[in-house]
Amino acid sequence: MRIQTKRFAVLISLTLASSSALLPTQPALAKDNEGHSLVHAGIAFGAWASSFSQEGGGQEMSLRTDVAPVIHLSFGMDIGPVFVEYAPVIGFAYLDLRDMTGREEADDVSTWSLVSFNAGVRIPLIHLMPYVGFGNQHYDFRYGTDVDFTGRFIRAGLGIDLLSKEFAHIDLRAEYQRVFIDEGGAGEMPDGYSTRANVWMLLLGVRWGG
Amino acid sequence: MKQDLRFGAILALSMAPLLSACGNTINCELAGDNIRGHILYRDGVAKTNSRRVIVQVSTDSFASVSSRATSLVNTQGLIVIPYEYCAANDVNLSFRAFEDTNSNGQWDSGEPTGRYDRTDNGNATYVTHNLPTADSNAVPPVDWEIQTDVNITLDGTTAQ
Numbered sequence: 001m002r003i004q005t006k007r008f009a010v011l012i013s014l015t016l017a018s019s020s021a022l023l024p025t026q027p028a029l030a031k032d033n034e035g036h037s038l039v040h041a042g043i044a045f046g047a048w049a050s051s052f053s054q055e056g057g058g059q060e061m062s063l064r065t066d067v068a069p070v071i072h073l074s075f076g077m078d079i080g081p082v083f084v085e086y087a088p089v090i091g092f093a094y095l096d097l098r099d100m101t102g103r104e105e106a107d108d109v110s111t112w113s114l115v116s117f118n119a120g121v122r123i124p125l126i127h128l129m130p131y132v133g134f135g136n137q138h139y140d141f142r143y144g145t146d147v148d149f150t151g152r153f154i155r156a157g158l159g160i161d162l163l164s165k166e167f168a169h170i171d172l173r174a175e176y177q178r179v180f181i182d183e184g185g186a187g188e189m190p191d192g193y194s195t196r197a198n199v200w201m202l203l204l205g206v207r208w209g210g
Numbered sequence: 211m212k213q214d215l216r217f218g219a220i221l222a223l224s225m226a227p228l229l230s231a232c233g234n235t236i237n238c239e240l241a242g243d244n245i246r247g248h249i250l251y252r253d254g255v256a257k258t259n260s261r262r263v264i265v266q267v268s269t270d271s272f273a274s275v276s277s278r279a280t281s282l283v284n285t286q287g288l289i290v291i292p293y294e295y296c297a298a299n300d301v302n303l304s305f306r307a308f309e310d311t312n313s314n315g316q317w318d319s320g321e322p323t324g325r326y327d328r329t330d331n332g333n334a335t336y337v338t339h340n341l342p343t344a345d346s347n348a349v350p351p352v353d354w355e356i357q358t359d360v361n362i363t364l365d366g367t368t369a370q
Binding site: 054055056057058059060061063141145147184185186187188189190192193195 | 250251283358363
């Protein structure tokens with residue numbers, strides 16, 4: 001847990017350092033008639049946590065991961081206040097199994113998504129960005145059963161521009177994802193058994209354009 | 211030239227164990243294991259973590275056990291666990307599984323068990339699979355066949 005905290009601190013300071021260095025720049029981005037850019041790109045670091053559960057056959061199980069680092073990218077287009085973006089995500093977590101097994105054991109859990117899209121609106125006066133998204137997400141246990149669960153997800157998030165200068169912005173995003181796992185590494189998950197994950201993310205990043 | 215022959219001999223010797231292991235090791239490496247399914251837990255099985263599940267395979271409906279197909283460690287206490295197995299071709303294959311609660315490698319009375327029988331309790335007659343050998347020169351060509359949904363349900367109500 002201490003290692004995770006240190007990792008966090010490094011990521012957050014990296015984000016702030018890169019953002020302060022890059023904010024004054026004004027990249028040559030395409031603009032509309034009002035001078036707003038038509039494209040945007042961003043990188044954010046933050047924290048994720050999740051719960052995972054299975055049900056079926058009269059049985060159920062659930063577990064939670066610790067809070068852990070996550071990296072989030074975004075590349076998108078802006079049409080007036082509306083934006084759409086491609087937003088791949090990768091996160092690594094540590095699952096503490098001591099409560100479950102009574103032994104000193106740990107497990108790595110990772111979540112990542114290369115098929116991930118968002119659409120939302122930017123509300124100019126209050127600088128809020130509500131958005132929704134969808135895609136396909138991996139939720140992997142590295143040890144023990146060593147399984148790569150995958151499934152479609154839906155997402156809802158809210159962003160806010162904390163600081164804006166020219167074409168660069170520091171934004172904070174909070175996201176919730178619901179992953180409907182239908183593939184368990186050995187084919188489709190069997191009928192009558194459901195597997196799902198809830199993923200929460202808090203992200204601080206820099207965005208250029210938009 | 212002698213070097214070439216020696217190299218060929220070494221290569222052939224080194225490949226022999228791979229080719230003879232189940233006849234499909236290379237195919238499984240290239241195209242994926244040909245038996246895929248899930249171990250399913252149902253009510254009546256006590257919940258524990260770090261439980262070891264052993265999947266067994268037989269070519270004579272478990273008059274004898276051919277081999278241990280695979281062994282899984284269910285660290286997270288899942289109730290749906292995927293498994294895969296590289297099976298030989300042109301033989302009748304049956305599958306069963308049990309939870310090796312006391313870690314002695316064999317089924318003991320009281321340990322949750324189930325058969326691959328396409329039921330939701332794993333207590334019926336075995337379903338067998340016989341996967342053909344892939345042959346791209348055959349007319350028509352025989353593709354590498356992968357059998358999915360070889361699901362085995364574990365419950366705590368029956369003997370193996």
